[in-house]
Amino acid sequence: MSRSLRVAVVGAGPAGLYAADSLIKSVTPDTGRGVSVDIFEKMPAPYGLIRYGVAPDHPRIKGIVNALQRILDRPEVRFFGNVEYGVDVKLDELKQFYDAVVFSTGAEKDRPLDIPGIDLDGSHGAADFVSWYDGHPDVPRTWPLDAREVAVLGVGNVALDVARILAKDADELLATEIPDNVHAGLAASPVTDVHVFGRRGPAQAKFTPLELRELDHSPNVEVVVHPEGIDFDAASMAAIRSNKQVEMVVKTLQEWAIRDVGSRPRRLHLHFLQAPVEVLGSGSVSGLRTERMELDGEGGVRGTGEFTDWPVQAVYRAVGYLSSPLADLPFDHSSGTVPHRAGRVLDLDERPMSGVYVTGWVKRGPIGLIGHTKGCSLETVTSLLADAPDLREAPTRSPGAVVRFLEERAVPFTTNEGWSKLDAHELALGAARGRERVKVVDRGEMTDVSRG
CATH class of the missing domain: 3.50.50.60 (FAD/NAD(P)-binding domain)
Structure with missing residues (x-):
């Protein structure tokens, strides 16, 4: 049986969650391989541009969160919110725990x-x-x-x-x-x-x-x-x-x-x-x-x-x-993207960086609608799975090791369970005023509610 794949996804917007979904769905009796995915997000809450880039009067578009939440609820997926890549964790540190890292950090600058x-x-x-x-x-x-x-x-x-x-x-x-x-x-x-x-x-x-x-x-x-x-x-x-x-x-x-x-x-x-x-x-x-x-x-x-x-x-x-540059990754400032070939990140010599991938707007630029992100993520995951037999195995494979690492760094991370608490809290704030939801804005309050 092939060894289980441990993958980190950086960014919990649609691109990152679709990548996680494609990875989990790749597991069949024929592959003989398990996959676990940990998603790291700098916001205390998930969904990326769905929460912070879509106008509030677009409820139909925001209905996609139901499908995204089903991905987060999969037992093979864990969510670590309020964790900023390049500040709280670096690439070489992620590689200690994961066989592959997929970056899906989007584009949020003008x-x-x-x-x-x-x-x-x-x-x-x-x-x-x-x-x-x-x-x-x-x-x-x-x-x-x-x-x-x-x-x-x-x-x-x-x-x-x-x-x-x-x-x-x-x-x-x-x-x-x-x-x-x-x-x-x-x-x-x-x-x-x-x-x-x-x-x-x-x-x-x-x-x-x-x-x-x-x-x-x-x-x-x-x-x-x-x-x-x-x-x-x-x-x-x-x-x-x-x-x-x-x-x-x-x-x-x-x-x-x-x-x-x-x-x-x-x-x-x-x-x-x-x-x-x-x-x-x-x-x-x-x-x-x-x-x-x-x-x-x-x-x-x-x-x-x-x-x-x-x-x-x-x-x-x-x-x-425009996307922002990512620590320890090459960046094309003219296009605002990470150089890649079918999702494989390329170094300065245009050679694939082993175990490092990219998807979403930081991969292809801020073009296309949310639905186009599925195909983009599938291409990246296909490349990752093709490379899987040759990927370097992460030396530390215990799921609990990542939690201990963040706790030792004193990172006040949130989880999917914590997001459920924040979600319920915002719905309650809305119900008290006859509204569907009132969004919490303050990061400290979001984190406190999520962490109970």
Whole structure:
């Protein structure tokens, strides 16, 4: 019989949990091999971007937690929360306990946008704002919401999330798990208009049809599509004909562009073919300058030299996420990913690092929806299993040795049982107010509740 595989997964978001699931499901009578997986997560709670990267008014997307929890509940899986890789544990230490290590640390930093004025006060990264409204324990509890007119740069799903949260009446979010401090901040916001800018045309927008249609569901927000940006070239028409989602997005935008503007108290504007070229202001944001673009017939755009200044007092860039470098692993700073071949991490000489793997956004970049992560994780696990006969066996294989190691380091780690306590606590906080859940934000409180 083959020896049992002990695997550490660093990161308890969808990518890490899907990798654990694929590993456990690889065990069949034919393999004659057992697999145990320990998942390490720097947050006291699991789920990664599901908990800290998805807007609170997306309950359908968050329903995926039920499937993820079933993975955590498997007897072959253990969860160690509140353990930060590179701080509480290093790669060579993990290799003392595990035959293989899979990194699935995601992407939580904002990709920079190199235009003049982007560093002015009032210019923000979307990832930072998402962390705030999702109650991330490591960000400030307050957010500067004093602008009446706001610009959001980008036309992906994150840009629409940011725009929708900024534009909505805060009380609409009380049906969600929105933290108290976030509700209070949004309730005091004086915003009247949120402008979303995309440098390309509607057929090149990156958001999904569902995400787009959700913009129009608020009784307090009028969605306004500016018709001068609704333009198509040969490449656009080819994209519409070949992709059903693109066709649905374009159809919705065309319908909204010709309808009468209603009288809801707040407005969310969608502008296409407007490229941001400068954030205006002295010390703080007082406007945004964009250049009118035109389609070049091949899927790209070119500038027209026609500029418009928009009187906004805040700018949010939603032009993509970046992963952070990981201690003792190579990192491609241009792509924001760990170099790999089919999930096998490559060293500086482009040779596979034995027993070290990567999956999720830190592997392929922040592209694709949550469902795409399954295939990505399966590829990595397939590589790991193919390498299994040649992997160096971890010298310390007792499951209790990891627990003793963390206790000797005085790491206040949490467990799956502790997460169940925190989950029940948040549900109870919500029930007391007639809500489904109230999310706990403070890391110390999360840890204390989890550890009993």
